[in-house]
Amino acid sequence: MDATIQQLAQTLRDASANKTPLRIVGGDTKDFYGNPCTGETLSTRAHRGIVEYEPTELVITARAGTPLAEIEAALKDKGQMLAFEPPHFSKSPPSPLTPLPHRGEGKSTLGGCIAAGLSGPRRPYAGAVRDLVLGVRILDGAGADLRFGGQVMKNVAGYDVSRLMAGAMGTLGVILEVSLKTLPLPATELTLHQQHNEVDAIRLMNEWAGQPLPISATAWCGGDLGIRLSGAASAVEAARKKLGGDVVDATQAATFWQGIRDHADPFFAKDETLWRLSVKSTAPAITLPGTQLIEWNGALRWLRTDASASDVRAAAQEAGGHATLFRHGKSEDGVFHPLSPTLAAIHRRLKKTFDPAGILNAGRLYPGM
Amino acid sequence: MSALDKPAPVNVARQHDVATALRAFLPAASVLFSAEDVKPYECDGLSAFRQMPMVVALPATEPEVQRVLQTCHRMQVPVVPRGAGTGLSGGALPLGDGVLLSLAKLMRIIEIDPLARTARVQPGVRNLAISEAAAVHGLYYAPDPSSQIACSIGGNVAENSGGMHCLKYGLTVHNVLKLRAYTVEGEFIEIGSDSLDAAGYDLLALLTGSEGLLAVITEVTVKLLPKPQRAQCVLAAFDDVEKAGQAVANIIAAGIIPAGLEMMDKITTGAVEPFVNAGYPLDAEAILLCESDGADEEVADEIERMKAVMHGSGAVEVRVSQSEAERVRFWAGRKAAFPAAGRVSPDYYCMDGTIPKRALPRVLKAIADLSLEYKLRCMNVFHAGDGNLHPLILYDANQPGELERTEEMGAKILKLSIDVGGTITGEHGVGVEKIDSMCDQFAAPELAMFHAVKRAFDDTGLLNPGKAVPTLHRCAEMGRMHVHAGQVAFPELPRF
Numbered sequence: 062m063d064a065t066i067q068q069l070a071q072t073l074r075d076a077s078a079n080k081t082p083l084r085i086v087g088g089d090t091k092d093f094y095g096n097p098c099t100g101e102t103l104s105t106r107a108h109r110g111i112v113e114y115e116p117t118e119l120v121i122t123a124r125a126g127t128p129l130a131e132i133e134a135a136l137k138d139k140g141q142m143l144a145f146e147p148p149h150f151s152k153s154p155p156s157p158l159t160p161l162p163h164r165g166e167g168k169s170t171l172g173g174c175i176a177a178g179l180s181g182p183r184r185p186y187a188g189a190v191r192d193l194v195l196g197v198r199i200l201d202g203a204g205a206d207l208r209f210g211g212q213v214m215k216n217v218a219g220y221d222v223s224r225l226m227a228g229a230m231g232t233l234g235v236i237l238e239v240s241l242k243t244l245p246l247p248a249t250e251l252t253l254h255q256q257h258n259e260v261d262a263i264r265l266m267n268e269w270a271g272q273p274l275p276i277s278a279t280a281w282c283g284g285d286l287g288i289r290l291s292g293a294a295s296a297v298e299a300a301r302k303k304l305g306g307d308v309v310d311a312t313q314a315a316t317f318w319q320g321i322r323d324h325a326d327p328f329f330a331k332d333e334t335l336w337r338l339s340v341k342s343t344a345p346a347i348t349l350p351g352t353q354l355i356e357w358n359g360a361l362r363w364l365r366t367d368a369s370a371s372d373v374r375a376a377a378q379e380a381g382g383h384a385t386l387f388r389h390g391k392s393e394d395g396v397f398h399p400l401s402p403t404l405a406a407i408h409r410r411l412k413k414t415f416d417p418a419g420i421l422n423a424g425r426l427y428p429g430m
Numbered sequence: 431m432s433a434l435d436k437p438a439p440v441n442v443a444r445q446h447d448v449a450t451a452l453r454a455f456l457p458a459a460s461v462l463f464s465a466e467d468v469k470p471y472e473c474d475g476l477s478a479f480r481q482m483p484m485v486v487a488l489p490a491t492e493p494e495v496q497r498v499l500q501t502c503h504r505m506q507v508p509v510v511p512r513g514a515g516t517g518l519s520g521g522a523l524p525l526g527d528g529v530l531l532s533l534a535k536l537m538r539i540i541e542i543d544p545l546a547r548t549a550r551v552q553p554g555v556r557n558l559a560i561s562e563a564a565a566v567h568g569l570y571y572a573p574d575p576s577s578q579i580a581c582s583i584g585g586n587v588a589e590n591s592g593g594m595h596c597l598k599y600g601l602t603v604h605n606v607l608k609l610r611a612y613t614v615e616g617e618f619i620e621i622g623s624d625s626l627d628a629a630g631y632d633l634l635a636l637l638t639g640s641e642g643l644l645a646v647i648t649e650v651t652v653k654l655l656p657k658p659q660r661a662q663c664v665l666a667a668f669d670d671v672e673k674a675g676q677a678v679a680n681i682i683a684a685g686i687i688p689a690g691l692e693m694m695d696k697i698t699t700g701a702v703e704p705f706v707n708a709g710y711p712l713d714a715e716a717i718l719l720c721e722s723d724g725a726d727e728e729v730a731d732e733i734e735r736m737k738a739v740m741h742g743s744g745a746v747e748v749r750v751s752q753s754e755a756e757r758v759r760f761w762a763g764r765k766a767a768f769p770a771a772g773r774v775s776p777d778y779y780c781m782d783g784t785i786p787k788r789a790l791p792r793v794l795k796a797i798a799d800l801s802l803e804y805k806l807r808c809m810n811v812f813h814a815g816d817g818n819l820h821p822l823i824l825y826d827a828n829q830p831g832e833l834e835r836t837e838e839m840g841a842k843i844l845k846l847s848i849d850v851g852g853t854i855t856g857e858h859g860v861g862v863e864k865i866d867s868m869c870d871q872f873a874a875p876e877l878a879m880f881h882a883v884k885r886a887f888d889d890t891g892l893l894n895p896g897k898a899v900p901t902l903h904r905c906a907e908m909g910r911m912h913v914h915a916g917q918v919a920f921p922e923l924p925r926f
């Protein structure tokens with residue numbers, strides 16, 4: 062065990078014994094996300110670096126504190142990528158509640174990316190963070206050094222604890238190391254622009270998704286529909302002809318998709334309450350007041366609204382999914398969609414299993430756990 | 431565990447009580463206990479392990495499943511879920527004092543939503559039946575285990591099954607959206623959602639591959655994909671296994687993710703050719719099947735690139751399927767590998783380790799050495815693209831000592847998979863078969879964590895007990911306590 066890990070483990074053992082709550086921080090770019098959580102800061106930033114990267118194995122293993130940008134650069138160098146297109150949110154202003162020394166350097170880390178479990182525009186076509194996680198090394202709440210999964214593509218030995226870490230918001234362990242599946246960069250990318258109303262856009266995105274087309278992202282907002290095509294030049298060209306629409310200038314397109322991914326797009330610039338509605342892709346248009354940006358063939362609907370939390374949750378549930386209070390708002394029942402009593406009980410027991418003293422990012426996912 | 435362990439006696443004293451309790455709400459024909467009736471359930475696809483169940487319950491509806499669970503929980507009877515019984519690790523092996531809960535009668539395709547590209551099905555639906563039902567919409571369910579005509583989707587979820595096409599299209603875990611399930615107490619849970627994610631912990635991932643130890647799945651919503659316009663296959667022959675292994679790496683390095691990338695060694699092609707007449711070059715040391723699918727233009731491009739890589743990697747012969755019939759013929763031999771093993775040998779034992787691809791030459795060489803050492807022939811079939819090996823050890827259970835030698839050789843292959851940085855099972859699960867090898871792969875604190883995860887779902891330990899995760903005591907007894915890099919687990923605890 063190297064010294065950094067030993068130190069982290071010691072901190073956890075002490076905190077566990079003294080019941081000192083800890084707030085795990087990587088690049089501190091996603092402080093806004095999740096329920097407020099206080100505690101002594103436990104930074105993962107010192108534990109950084111790529112451990113192993115073998116392009117022909119399609120696997121990269123890196124330490125949690127490694128900046129995402131460093132990983133992406135290493136992959137790009139070998140013609141590969143993180144296919145879930147992780148949001149960096151690097152440009153987002155740090156929360157004023159964060160004590161000064163801990164404010165983000167604008168550097169998302171791998172650990173934070175896995176813990177937050179967020180995926181970008183390519184998600185419906187290439188999979189989510191959890192789909193590409195192959196293995197993890199964590200310290201549990203008591204400081205035990207544990208490894209689950211591995212560095213191979215297929216592995217069904219033991220329960221899939223690695224994927225469980227994705228989106229757990231750091232409540233189940235301090236992620237030390239992650240192995241991720243990588244994929245080749247597409248040979249060509251091209252973005253088309255069409256104009257449709259919301260109802261037509263949702264229908265069309267779903268119809269296209271049911272055909273063998275090389276679509277790798279869709280985004281609709283205020284009548285404009287962007288469609289990204291990725292793949293072999295011949296396939297992209299054939300799809301362009303089939304779908305029609307204006308071809309967007311490549312630089313402009315890259316900025317646009319990055320803006321969607323990192324919430325730098327003007328849609329996200331307002332201080333209004335922002336909800337993330339994850340719904341069935343074919344769900345009819347959401348009729349709540351406000352403004353929307355739709356991604357993922359209709360399966361992800363960003364909504365800026367002053368509607369009440371209960372109205373938004375009801376709409377999301379009706380649409381086959383769930384709602385998250387993403388930014389700039391308050392909700393009586395917390396940020397994440399409430400769970401059924403049976404599932405909530407399983408969640409509490411899992412939390413207790415991994416973090417008996419309840420010290421890791423307490424309350425960040427759900428109150429009381 | 432060994433197939434040579436003696437089966438446990440059936441608990442005849444409780445049999446009557448349990449059967450009576452179940453017959454209170456199930457028709458008599460759905461509660462079996464006579465030796466003759468339960469015999470077909472004594473094993474799954476791993477037939478070396480056999481055990482007669484105390485009672486077999488065959489509910490036909492979700493509420494009936496719930497009542498079986500409630501009843502068993504009340505009476506403190508262990509429950510073993512079973513789908514189609516094609517599992518290859520003994521996951522559905524019955525218990526002499528337990529109820530075998532068959533989900534086979536829940537076999538309705540409830541709904542196919544072509545626009546949303548989803549299918550909602552009961553757990554007993556056969557894997558292939560989903561694709562057949564979706565075909566009219568130009569859609570299919572991607573994970574395609576070789577057993578797909580027989581295995582159930584519930585079993586697929588419980589094992590996180592893979593198939594020939596999972597390098598490109600993912601395993602079961604990547605293709606399931608939502609589950610309806612019951613806990614061991616008979617409490618209903620819904621996991622996942624109709625959207626692409628769900629609130630809270632990723633319990634969908636946790637349940638997928640949980641081998642029936644966490645909950646009983648009663649409904650599965652799967653993703654459907656558009657059928658590719660076209661598929662074409664390259665067959666490349668090599669005079670050296672190592673070169674074939676290098677060709678696999680070269681394909682990936684060229685930025686290609688084939689729809690399928692499989693390897694067979696010479697013994698395998700020799701065994702299957704007489705049955706399928708695929709036209710395999712029988713003098714080749716190894717052949718690769720490399721498939722491209724997608725839009726017409728894309729496939730045409732990709733096939734050219736695949737051919738170039740195969741030639742560049744020293745293939746002695748490269749053929750491209752010129753028709754759908756020929757493509758199917760190329761694959762026929764690969765798909766017939768298991769049955770062929772069954773024809774050239776009285777018994778065979780299928781291993782399932784996954785290794786980093788770069789370790790392939792070393793591992794194949796070691797398997798060849800073991801084959802000589804143990805005097806057992808071995809066919810090597812390999813999901814080459816994702817490093818999942820299926821060595822088929824050929825043996826004859828009627829020859830005294832052969833099964834022992836086979837199990838020993840198998841365990842050594844698994845140990846080897848771990849040593850080169852891989853895993854003991856890529857897709858078939860641990861079950862009872864590989865439970866001892868889990869002691870080699872995981873350290874005690876990790877195994878303890880698995881047991882704790884199980885308790886978070888099943889405090890009583892009544893759901894499929896004794897499978898998938900060994901007790902720490904068992905590992906210690908065998909002297910197979912695994913330790914990471916000199917780190918001793920629970921140093922404060924006495925060594926048991």
Ligand SMILES: Cc1cc2nc3c(=O)[nH]c(=O)nc-3n(C[C@H](O)[C@H](O)[C@H](O)COP(=O)(O)OP(=O)(O)OC[C@H]3O[C@@H](n4cnc5c(N)ncnc54)[C@H](O)[C@@H]3O)c2cc1C
Binds near residue numbers: 576
């Ligand atoms: C010839 C052959 C080829 C095969 N090829 C492949 C292959 O290519 N890829 C691959 O991955 N596997 C393969 N297998 C293995 C096997 O088919 C798969 O593991 C399959 O998913 C098992 O499904 P089943 O319905 O037969 O499950 P069973 O064998 O009945 O059960 C398997 C496990 O799942 C549990 N289970 C079953 N149903 C449920 C439920 N509804 N709820 C909770 N738990 C449940 C059982 O308790 C058991 O632990 C092959 C098997 C054979 C015989």
